[in-house]
């Protein structure tokens with residue numbers, strides 16, 4: 001069974017001790033191998049995943065077999081949001097793009113726990129909101145910002161979800177994230193390498209100058225990050241802090257209010 005304090009996923013780190021202790025016996029550590037399928041479009045979602053390291057892609061595939069990535073999920077989130085939103089299937093598929101590890105739980109068990117704990121449910125709804133905002137920001141980003149700016153944004157987002165500055169990132173994945181051809185990926189990564197910001201060899205990226213990447217990234221990187229912090233606190237993976245306590249008590253209070261009167265809207269003050 002999972003160690004008591006092994007909460008290295010952002011959402012799990014926000015749970016109250018009671019909620020976490022109820023989930024803990026059901027959480028399994030799994031390896032996220034490159035290309036592993038986490039769920040398939042229009043098929044029942046069997047498991048929910050809380051990534052610890054690595055990145056999973058939410059992908060839409062059209063009738064002619066073409067695919068586009070619409071969102072990414074790492075240690076800040078969970079794979080299986082439809083389960084939290086009252087559904088068990090989705091029109092999209094999710095598979096692993098950057099290898100790592102995750103904590104997994106049976107979807108039916110997790111649904112039962114959501115029904116048992118309004119506080120757990122509210123944390124997942126806040127994540128759903130943050131995730132939707134990230135997808136919306138990315139939709140605007142792809143139309144409004146230059147490829148190099150967007151590439152810097154995605155490199156920083158991937159780095160935030162990994163334990164070190166060196167990670168696997170294929171040309172194919174970068175091309176899908178950026179919505180460009182492989183030759184464009186080669187050009188952009190080549191220019192970032194030439195400027196001394198990264199090293200890129202055989203699908204492995206090493207971030208050499210984090211600050212310079214931030215200066216070249218578009219505003220979307222900070223907007224999405226701050227939105228996650230606003231909705232979920234800024235204590236990802238950290239031990240209990242005042243901010244985390246505040247979020248738990250706030251979510252707990254909101255849940256109490258929701259229980260007493262479903263008509264009362266939950267707002268953050």
Ligand SMILES: [Zn+2]
Pocket residue numbers: 140141142145150153218219220221
């Ligand atoms: Zn952007």
